[in-house]
Amino acid sequence: MTKIGLEIHCQLTKLESKLFCSCKADYRSFEPNSNICPVCMGLPGSLPILNKKAIEKAAMLSIALGCKIPPKIGFFRKNYFYPDLPKNFQITQYNAYGPTSIGYDGMIMIEDKEIKIRRIQLEEDPGRLVYSGSSEKTQITLVDYNRAGTPLVEMVTEPDFENPKQVRIFLNILADLVENLDVADPYLEGAFRVDGNISIEKGNRVEIKNVGSFRDIEKALHFEITRQQSLAERGIPIPAETRHWDEARKITVSSRSKEEEQDYRYFPEEDIPRIIIEKSLLDNLKKTMPESIMSKKERYINKYGIQTQVAEVLSSDKFYSDLFEQSHTERNAKEIANLITTDLKGFADTKEQREQLKLTPKHLADLADAVLNNKITRASGKTTLQEILKTGKPVSEIISSLDLGNVDDESSLVKAIDEVFIEEQKAVSEAKQNPDTINYLVGKVMRKTKGKANPSLTLDMIRKKLDSQ
Amino acid sequence: MTLAISISQYIQKLRDGEFSSEEFVAKTLERINKVEKNLHAFISINENAIEQAKQIDKKIKAKEKVGSCFGMPISIKDNICTKGMKTTCASKMLEDFVAPYDATVVSKLKLEDAIIIGKANLDEFAMGSTTEYSYFGPSRNPWNTDYVPGGSSGGSGVSVSALECIASLGSDTGGSVRSPASFCSVVGLKPTYGLISRYGLVSFANSIEQIGPLARTVEDVAFILNIIAGRDSHDNTTIESGAPDYTKEIDIGVSGKKIGIISEMVGEGVDKDVQSATKHAISTFEKLGAECIPISLDSAQHSVAAYYTLASAEASSNLARFDNLRYGFDFSVEGYEYNSYISKVRNNLGPEVTRRMLLGTFVLSAGYYGKYYQKAQKVRSLIKSQLVESFKKVDLLLAPTMPILPFKIGEKIDDPLKIYLLDINTIIANLSGIPAISVPFAMADGLPIGIQLFANSLQEKQLLQSAYALQKTTKLPEVPI
Numbered sequence: 001m002t003k004i005g006l007e008i009h010c011q012l013t014k015l016e017s018k019l020f021c022s023c024k025a026d027y028r029s030f031e032p033n034s035n036i037c038p039v040c041m042g043l044p045g046s047l048p049i050l051n052k053k054a055i056e057k058a059a060m061l062s063i064a065l066g067c068k069i070p071p072k073i074g075f076f077r078k079n080y081f082y083p084d085l086p087k088n089f090q091i092t093q094y095n096a097y098g099p100t101s102i103g104y105d106g107m108i109m110i111e112d113k114e115i116k117i118r119r120i121q122l123e124e125d126p127g128r129l130v131y132s133g134s135s136e137k138t139q140i141t142l143v144d145y146n147r148a149g150t151p152l153v154e155m156v157t158e159p160d161f162e163n164p165k166q167v168r169i170f171l172n173i174l175a176d177l178v179e180n181l182d183v184a185d186p187y188l189e190g191a192f193r194v195d196g197n198i199s200i201e202k203g204n205r206v207e208i209k210n211v212g213s214f215r216d217i218e219k220a221l222h223f224e225i226t227r228q229q230s231l232a233e234r235g236i237p238i239p240a241e242t243r244h245w246d247e248a249r250k251i252t253v254s255s256r257s258k259e260e261e262q263d264y265r266y267f268p269e270e271d272i273p274r275i276i277i278e279k280s281l282l283d284n285l286k287k288t289m290p291e292s293i294m295s296k297k298e299r300y301i302n303k304y305g306i307q308t309q310v311a312e313v314l315s316s317d318k319f320y321s322d323l324f325e326q327s328h329t330e331r332n333a334k335e336i337a338n339l340i341t342t343d344l345k346g347f348a349d350t351k352e353q354r355e356q357l358k359l360t361p362k363h364l365a366d367l368a369d370a371v372l373n374n375k376i377t378r379a380s381g382k383t384t385l386q387e388i389l390k391t392g393k394p395v396s397e398i399i400s401s402l403d404l405g406n407v408d409d410e411s412s413l414v415k416a417i418d419e420v421f422i423e424e425q426k427a428v429s430e431a432k433q434n435p436d437t438i439n440y441l442v443g444k445v446m447r448k449t450k451g452k453a454n455p456s457l458t459l460d461m462i463r464k465k466l467d468s469q
Numbered sequence: 470m471t472l473a474i475s476i477s478q479y480i481q482k483l484r485d486g487e488f489s490s491e492e493f494v495a496k497t498l499e500r501i502n503k504v505e506k507n508l509h510a511f512i513s514i515n516e517n518a519i520e521q522a523k524q525i526d527k528k529i530k531a532k533e534k535v536g537s538c539f540g541m542p543i544s545i546k547d548n549i550c551t552k553g554m555k556t557t558c559a560s561k562m563l564e565d566f567v568a569p570y571d572a573t574v575v576s577k578l579k580l581e582d583a584i585i586i587g588k589a590n591l592d593e594f595a596m597g598s599t600t601e602y603s604y605f606g607p608s609r610n611p612w613n614t615d616y617v618p619g620g621s622s623g624g625s626g627v628s629v630s631a632l633e634c635i636a637s638l639g640s641d642t643g644g645s646v647r648s649p650a651s652f653c654s655v656v657g658l659k660p661t662y663g664l665i666s667r668y669g670l671v672s673f674a675n676s677i678e679q680i681g682p683l684a685r686t687v688e689d690v691a692f693i694l695n696i697i698a699g700r701d702s703h704d705n706t707t708i709e710s711g712a713p714d715y716t717k718e719i720d721i722g723v724s725g726k727k728i729g730i731i732s733e734m735v736g737e738g739v740d741k742d743v744q745s746a747t748k749h750a751i752s753t754f755e756k757l758g759a760e761c762i763p764i765s766l767d768s769a770q771h772s773v774a775a776y777y778t779l780a781s782a783e784a785s786s787n788l789a790r791f792d793n794l795r796y797g798f799d800f801s802v803e804g805y806e807y808n809s810y811i812s813k814v815r816n817n818l819g820p821e822v823t824r825r826m827l828l829g830t831f832v833l834s835a836g837y838y839g840k841y842y843q844k845a846q847k848v849r850s851l852i853k854s855q856l857v858e859s860f861k862k863v864d865l866l867l868a869p870t871m872p873i874l875p876f877k878i879g880e881k882i883d884d885p886l887k888i889y890l891l892d893i894n895t896i897i898a899n900l901s902g903i904p905a906i907s908v909p910f911a912m913a914d915g916l917p918i919g920i921q922l923f924a925n926s927l928q929e930k931q932l933l934q935s936a937y938a939l940q941k942t943t944k945l946p947e948v949p950i
Binding site: 038041042043044045046047048049050077079081083086087088089141143263265266267268270271272273 | 672
């Protein structure tokens with residue numbers, strides 16, 4: 001049986017400052033080595049000062065993943081030499097001598113499958129190595145410490161996944177979850193990194209590292225399964241090793257470095273005294289933390305009668321659910337949910353689209369109300385939305401300037417219906433036999449009125465005309 | 470003008486116009502120039518000291534607000550960061566290192582208008598008990614320059630004793646303030662862990678060490694402690710102390726106090742002269758109205774082993790950052806692969822530091838952690854709990870600071886274990902976090918003997934009061950150099 005476990009590193013990108021100093025957690029906009037200070041550079045005499053907000057964010061994540069949270073947490077040093085590591089040790093958490101990391105023994109469900117979370121730990125990100133030079137001879141390694149000290153959570157699962165598809169579903173859920181909790185933006189470059197370990201029946205465990213995007217992990221796992229199976233079929237033992245994902249060639253390559261043999265000499269980081277996690281803090285977090293995706297989904301279904309599929313799409317995307325929460329009333333909730341998940345979707349999916357979006361919650365509310373109050377048809381609603389996205393003008397202005405207002409008065413409709421009855425005689429006689437085909441005629445009237453005809457009124461009038469003939 | 474004055478005398482004389490800060494600093498520099506070639510207390514001297522003294526004199530003349538140190542010269546152990554001055558840790562590794570910031574203790578002293586006269590010599594990275602392991606050469610004992618001054622804050626002890634400054638800041642990881650205080654006949658305090666910010670102290674064993682003042686009198690130590698103690702937002706391990714005035718009621722005496730004499734530290738292995746000085750100190754305290762009773766602290770016999778395990782473990786990690794990539798000494802990376810560069814660079818660590826890097830790496834490695842590091846932590850807890858028990862029975866504990874008299878430079882350098890054992894009486898304060906003080910008490914063969922007092926955590930006030938009472942009974946010779 002294939003067994004897959006994951007190690008996910010997620011930066012707490014929503015924090016203001018680094019884990020142990022006041023440099024910016026958002027290092028991406030800085031010139032190399034300009035977002036640094038004596039603490040994150042590990043200068044002699046500097047000491048780490050714990051960012052308490054990081055504890056709260058990580059605790060929220062632990063709660064959301066059903067983890068236990070120990071009454072006291074502590075930090076450890078992981079010792080190894082590497083040029084991106086200013087102190088040549090990383091401050092992290094470690095549970096080998098009892099649980100002292102922010103979370104442990106958690107679980108989330110994916111499609112009726114239980115995925116256990118072994119632990120969640122807070123730690124600092126190292127700096128970044130940048131390679132430059134055209135040939136091997138001229139190659140130089142540059143170090144940028146802007147990232148050093150950025151707060152991270154490492155989440156480690158049990159090897160509960162049976163196939164790469166489950167991994168993909170899990171990671172999508174997890175990415176949505178960290179976004180929904182407002183702990184991280186998982187789509188920022190380098191913010192959400194996944195390593196995997198995988199073994200097939202009777203085979204050794206192989207670690208896969210360096211998977212740049214979390215979408216590539218599925219490909220890497222597929223490759224590994226095929227590779228390991230073909231070894232097994234030929235009777236070749238599968239060595240326990242670490243392999244790196246080669247993004248260009250889409251294959252895994254054995255690492256020459258013997259990382260798995262390294263002894264990290266973990267021991268307590270005494271510069272940061274143990275932190276007591278008060279029950280009151282956890283109670284308060286539970287009360288104030290963003291509602292979970294699951295709970296949102298249930299609320300959308302039960303309270304507003306929103307369709308399950310629509311509720312699922314809406315709740316799992318923080319941007320869309322925020323938009324929904326800010327615009328809906330009890331009456332128009334369902335209409336707005338549909339607007340977002342059918343009409344808006346495709347126009348506000350990427351980060352760029354969202355940043356440039358001209359649509360406001362008020363737009364959505366006004367639009368939904370206009371449809372519900374029969375001021376415009378759903379079809380005109382679509383047109384209005386397109387215009388909002390283009391211009392950002394208020395709904396009422398768009399309706400009047402594009403003349404999208406519903407044709408409600410019977411006299412104008414009579415004219416259109418009469419014309420359709422003349423043009424579509426075959427369909428009219430068909431409709432007399434089979435009332436199910438009436439919609440065809442309604443559609444024709446719609447087209448004639450450029451989608452402005454009040455659909456229920458039109459239907460009524462067509463029915464009456466058919467009956468009278 | 471004499472340099473042999475206390476802090477309160479300095480302030481009085483300066484106010485009386487007997488001398489200006491500039492004059493006193495100039496005289497001190499003259500003294501340093503004269504004695505340094507024999508003593509080597511300093512690694513570097515502040516070239517701007519006179520200029521800084523002039524500025525303070527100006528403020529005094531203009532009747533502007535002046536800090537409580539009034540331009541008095543203070544030396545700082547060279548493992549405590551000073552902005553704009555080198556902080557070498559007496560190591561080749563930091564030969565050229567200039568910190569871009571002041572340690573919290575240094576900025577506090579500067580705020581009170583102290584003048585940092587120079588950076589004091591030490592054993593490389595504070596690892597040693599004799600100051601012989603300095604990359605820049607040993608310091609010498611002013612009472613006899615053939616002898617070691619103790620260590621690792623040897624330069625601090627020497628500079629205070631030889632009148633090269635008014636007071637000094639050292640650091641005490643296993644006795645490194647108290648040892649030179651005892652060997653150089655000055656007062657040295659190791660405060661409660663967390664009382665003084667370690668921000669800017671280059672870490673050797675961060676869970677164990679504290680910065681501590683050295684001065685010629687107990688009152689002077691209390692004065693400096695007032696300035697440097699207190700919680701610091703740059704150091705998560707600092708604690709709330711209630712900020713008492715340590716100089717107030719310092720002469721309250723010891724009448725009615727119970728003093729425990731640590732049996733394990735006054736008998737076997739202790740030099741005869743040290744033993745008789747200790748006996749004399751006990752009878753002195755009794756005469757002053759204290760009650761002295763023997764107290765057994767049997768866990769103390771494991772303290773040296775536990776200490777060298779834990780301190781080396783922490784050191785192996787704390788000193789890992791010295792890879793010369795971001796700061797350090799002049800040595801180009803050109804032509805080296807990463808690992809070979811690191812190993813080449815780190816070969817520049819001295820013999821004692823290398824020994825502890827190896828020892829510390831070993832005790833933390835997989836399979837040995839439980840056997841050594843965790844076991845040592847158990848000893849540490851045991852010592853702590855035995856001390857807690859003791860302080861239910863007595864107010865203070867007493868032992869000689871050093872078990873032997875100062876010895877000749879080079880005499881023990883080939884036997885590191887013998888040097889480690891010098892810390893046998895001081896280490897319990899570091900492992901448990903309690904405060905301890907060494908007070909000059911006697912002389913034997915022209916060499917100083919210090920008496921050590923311990924108090925419960927945050928009981929510095931009581932500790933200083935008792936040390937003051939003992940000091941008042943002594944009449945010691947003037948330093949011969």
